[in-house]
Amino acid sequence: MVSDRERVAHVVRRLSMGPHPDLVGGLADPDHAISTALQLTGSSPVPPTLPAPASRKAAAPADILPLIGWWVDQMASSPRLIEERLVWFWSDHFATSLRKVGVAYLMRQQHATIRQHATKSYADLLHAVAKDPAMLVFLDGITNRVGNVNENFGRECMELFTMGRDQGYTQADVVAASESFSGWIVNIPGLPVSARLAAFGIAPWTAAFLDQRHDESVKTLLGHHGDFDLDQALDVILGNPATPKFVATKLYRELVGLNPSAATAASLASSFGHDYQILPLVEAITADPAFTSDDAVRVRVRTPVEKLVGVLQAANADLSVEPRAAVAVNALRQVDYVPFLPPNVGGFPSGTLLLGPHDLVGAFDLLDPLVAPPPAAKDVPALLARFGLFDVSSGTRHVLDAEPDPARRFALAATCPEYTVA
């Protein structure tokens, strides 16, 4: 049986990126927690700018560090809780990796684009990401041209970003979509063609459409015929009923941690497919009784990024002080879970894949950005509350009670089984 406080904490950790201990104490009940977490007070934070490198070769991947530090700090401190959850969700959804893109400046531009749309329209977000320079480099849109159609973005778009695997498209549809997407390039400074593109008004590091590279043929995409371009093809895909179902179900699983019933999935898909508005979809998901049910509590495995955010919140610390961001990134690197560096286009691992020894031991490293021991809590329940934990097993309680040193007790709370799940 889940206690009232635990259920409130559950709502907060699912609709945000951390336990938010200073907030949870003031929330009366789960409904209050939901309405608070979904409020978009103030304005959306704008990511810090990064220097535009002179060429792809001159780009320093480590330039990404301040942006990662800033992002994790937003997760911990932005009052717009659901926005941070959704920015993370869409970033993992599109799973663009700096490892291939190579240019932190472009990753920052994409991050700003995802932030801009994160709570609004998924259709707008998809259209924007499809023309985003980092994505065009990541999934080879820039080499996709008439006569040399590259299927990378076309396939992953249908499989991972819209319809879902085995959901009614064929290899012929992948080819038709890829042909429709052809013709986009990025002006990459340092390449011989860059100056010429600039003369045409295509600024460095921006994307553009060149119709001589576009496949203008009439295509058959998901049963529709036309000489589709990128936007038109995306609209065809967005109009397929598989798309709202796949995306809404994926978000449901992220927030609830369970699979929706067939009826719930159909109803969410139907309203989401109507206008692709994200926040109303979140509201509908949180209104499903399953969201606050006992079954949903602690059925997800807490990701390393969430663990880090929780540690920072528990200790009232942030990453703005040098070199904490670098230390935090190194800790995340130990478990291969660094923002902007997902292992592949499928995104970061999740679920029980995150319960291996490497991840469990890696949780200790996530304490390292804390340069000094955190302030001692008055007792064990107060300490656990800092991590958003209210119901713990007698075994966990015993280990914490047996540890006399408050600093070490903090380290054990940050690695206990209940904190490992979410």
Next chain:
Amino acid sequence: MSDPLSRRDFLRRAGGGAAALVASGYVLRTWERAAPAAADVATPAAGTLPSIPGRTLVVLELSGGNDGLNTLVPHADPAYHQLRPTLGVTEPIDLDGQVGLHPSLTRLAARYHAGQVAVVEGLGYTPPDLSHFGSLEVWWTAQRPDGSPGWLGSYLDATVGYEDPLAAIGLGGQPAPALLGQQSFATTIDDASGLQPRPPRWTGSTDTLVSSWSGFAPARIDTRPLVGQVERAVSLTAKARDRLDQVLSPSAAPTPRSQAGGAYTASTVVDSLTLAAQLIKSPLAPRVVYVNGVGDFDVHEGEAQRQPALLSDVDQGIEALFTGLGSAADGVVLMTTSEFGRRVAENGSGTDHGTANVHFLVGPHVKGGRYGEPPSLTQLDANGNLVPSIDFRSHLATGLGWLGVTDTHPVLGASFSPVPALT
């Protein structure tokens, strides 16, 4: 209640492929006729399968889909040069007048000529799945029904169970779903630092801290809720850490934390297989070492630049493994896997997702030579892909055979005869 986001659910989504295979009625050739696949296979209890002490299977997964046609090059086939006008390998290391290895694979070629490398051609499955994730699930689960564990996870279930968390070690950083069993536990490590946490100084002695932490594993574990799974994992992790610490030297510490740009560098095959040799020679004596997530073989573009570097890493890595093993190499077979090969025709500067592929078996007990059937370059499927000739599970059966599994039914869900390439 089970974790809905768990591996099992993840694997369940592979279902369409397996069902469709049955419906197609088309069965690929294995070395002998395969028994019909059982609809559901109960996990055999630990200790039910035999094992041969002193043997290790090293699996090297080439993540992203390695281009087999540019790895083992059919240079005598005119169709190859027509289909690969710009990306075709012009100077392969000839093996037999018909095929040759990519010029980056010099050390592997030398081993081939020394009779220690088998190339297995035409490996695949039907119907093909051109999705990375769909095809990975087929390979990881040995194309078994929804919810099946990984193929080596099933092997661990039926042999060591929870007894030894270091019987299978994953290297490369990403957990390997092929190692996930239902009644067993595998350990993945990133580098030679093993499972050494590095908490801040204010936490005092790390050994004491971890010792207190291991108290989170109660004597009787409730396996039902997710928290119970964590408790079991804590217990096995503490056990694995102690034993790894005795083997890995503290001097093998990873990159200093100040070099946070290191977040960008991924492990290489050389790093992982060098460490593999060290672990295999140690008293840990793992049965399985699984390397994945090293290198991005998904060469949709820039293949002419990217693949040589990737294959060179593989070539040096395999050399590092067997050199590092010394006389211990006698107990080791390395096999490669990859979710698929690549499209026969090039797309400009790269190749898109394909189907059938060539894989390697390497070791002193390998009978060198060519196995399988090279797929036709002219009779392609409707999508322009190679038609596989050998069921990929024969390849898995070869690896299992090395570990002493003679009947693969309990592990792969059906009996597959191995490629007859091991002595």
